[in-house]
Amino acid sequence: MVTRSAARSGMVVAMRALIVGAGEVGWYLAGRLAREQHEVVVLDRDRELLVRRSRSGLDVRVERADAISPRALAEHRAGEADLFVAVTASDATNLLACLLAKEQRPDDPPQTMARVRDADYYARGEDTATGTLGIDLLVSPELAAVGDLESALRVRGAVRVETFAEDRLALAECIVTEGSPAARRSITTRPHATDSRIVALLRDGRVHLASKDTTPLPGDHLVVACPREQLKEACREIDPGAQQVHRVAIFxxxxxxxxxxxxxxxxxxxxxxxxxxxxxxxxxxxxxxxxxxxxxxxxxxxxxxxxxxxxxxxxxxxxxxxxxxxxxxxxxxxxxxxxxxxxxxxxxxxxxxLAEALGVDGTVAPRLAAAERLLRTSRGTGARKSTLLADGLEALEYRISAGSPLCQRPVVGAMPRETLLAAVVRDGEVRFPQQLDRFTGGDVLLVLATGNGAAKLGAVLGS
The missing domain is CATH 3.40.50.720 (NAD(P)-binding Rossmann-like Domain)
Structure with missing residues (x-):
């Protein structure tokens, strides 16, 4: 998303975000936006909660206010926000707050998003809704978690699957087992027949972008990029003993x-x-x-x-x-x-x-699932798609236009620090960085980002 003043020029600049609700989803979202240098204000009625949040060290302004009070919204310049997100525990409060925020400046309202748990607001099988009551996006943390769980159970050997570039390119999170061919050897020497590439490693709750020295160990989670049609085979190369899921127990x-x-x-x-x-x-x-x-x-x-x-x-x-x-x-x-x-x-x-240490193969956090849906469409990175793979690891898809300064630039060294170019889709075919010399117009890039990498990518690729 871009601010109103920058929309005409196409520049990606910092935006002003007003978040209602300092709970888990709201505060996580505030932290992500603040780290990307956006101006963030968080409103909540809970004085003690706001005191605790104010001590977190984040560059976020917290204010005690009732978000369903038109006067309070006017005092906090809700109409001047680029993004207005309501994520309190109450569906009614979130919906009403978004409607009131749009009324603050009806000719040029902020982009509005609300957390709504009521499943009746969503089409069957969906965890988001657009345009309901004039609100840009509704998201359900619980239904978003269901979607992520369903994805984890869909492909044998993967605990999560995401697709990009109109389903031509896939990212899969796979577990390294004791008998995995990828275990205890550098990723450059692992045996594999598929056209796949390991792009990230998750170990002990920490995220590592892959390098030539990355050496997976049993228990690690690997993020693998591959053409969509080779997804099943690529996952089996990491965990050949994984079984197809036919019967599921839910506690x-x-x-x-x-x-x-x-x-x-x-x-x-x-x-x-x-x-x-x-x-x-x-x-x-x-x-x-x-x-x-x-x-x-x-x-x-x-x-x-x-x-x-x-x-x-x-x-x-x-x-x-x-x-x-x-x-x-x-x-x-x-x-x-x-x-x-x-x-x-x-x-x-x-x-x-802790879950990983107890033998859990994969975890899903509803607040992270909801934040991922909100971040996907709310930020100024210029990405066509943004997916939060894990806390601290994001996958972003970009298309290079014919007039982009990136055209004809060498692929090597083009990405900023804290990022990794995972793959490029050119003329409908998945290519990896080592297979390319220079970028061309029409290339679709899949980039992984950690830390402040997403903000840096916005500056390089978001125009």
Missing amino acids: GAGQIGVALAARLAAAGREIVVLEPDETVAREAAETLADRTIEVIWEEGASEDALREAGVDACDAFVSCAGDDRTTLLACTHADRLDIGLVLAVLSREEFAP
């Missing part, structure tokens, strides 16, 4: 568990849902009654209880209990059953390293 019958069960059942998977609360279990059984899904009221998450419910015969286990401790405990027991794939839904992303 937790809340909004995420029920929505995931419905989607997977519609795709032909066998599903068993376990829920420790009897009332919630009965409601889930009624909601899913017309589907081939078994719902079990199971008070505990012990290994014996999971085995009795038939979880040991499943290909994948997803824990989304709503409480991180309960979620991780269930995953620990599931891991002892030697299930092929164990996934956890965590409300706090900082628990991800």
Whole structure:
């Protein structure tokens, strides 16, 4: 997104963002935008929360205000914002705040986005909606998490898959196992028959862009770039022992568990849902009654209880209990059953390293999933698509125009620090940097960014 004054010239400059809600999603979004040098103001009614946020060290202004008060919005110049995001715990507050913000300057309103949990606002299978009530984007953290989980269960050997360049190019996050051909050898010497490239490594909760010296170890997660048609084979080259997912156990019958069960059942998977609360279990059984899904009221998450419910015969286990401790405990027991794939839904992303240490293969954080959807369309990077792969790792897609200063520049050395050119799609074919000499008009670039890399890319490629 560009500011109004820069829209005519096409320059990418800092924008003014007003965020309503200093909770997990709002504060994460504020931090990302602030680190990219945007002006960020966060409004919330909770005085104690704002005091804690103000001590975080982020270059973000926090103000105590009621976002559904027209006077308060006027005082904080909501109409002058380039981006207005409402992400409180209340759907009604978020919707009303966005509507009031647009009224502050109806001739040239800010781009508005709201977190809305109510699934009725979204088309089947979607986690965002555009144009509802005149609001530019609605996003559901829970449904966004469901989408990421569904992606993780779709391709054998991958815990996440994203596609770019009109589905010609794929990024897959794969786990390095003890018997993986990629384990304990530099990525330049790994055996592979596919036209694929390792572009990033995730280890102990930290992100590393790949280099010629990168040497994966068992337990690491690798991000692999490849042509879309070679995705399955490229994933099997990293984890050849991975099994196809046919039967899935889901622990937790809340909004995420029920929505995931419905989607997977519609795709032909066998599903068993376990829920420790009897009332919630009965409601889930009624909601899913017309589907081939078994719902079990199971008070505990012990290994014996999971085995009795038939979880040991499943290909994948997803824990989304709503409480991180309960979620991780269930995953620990599931891991002892030697299930092929164990996934956890965590409300706090900082628990991800602990989850990995406990044997969890992949984690999904609803707040990160929601922030990724919001960041995808709200920032001034100039990217055609922006996807948050992990906390601190982003994939951005750009198309080089014929008049771009990047045209005919050498590929080597063109990208700024904290970034990596993963692949280029030219004339419909996926090419890797070592296969190219210079950029040409029409090239579609896929670039990974860490730290402040996204902001630097905006300056280099966003015009």
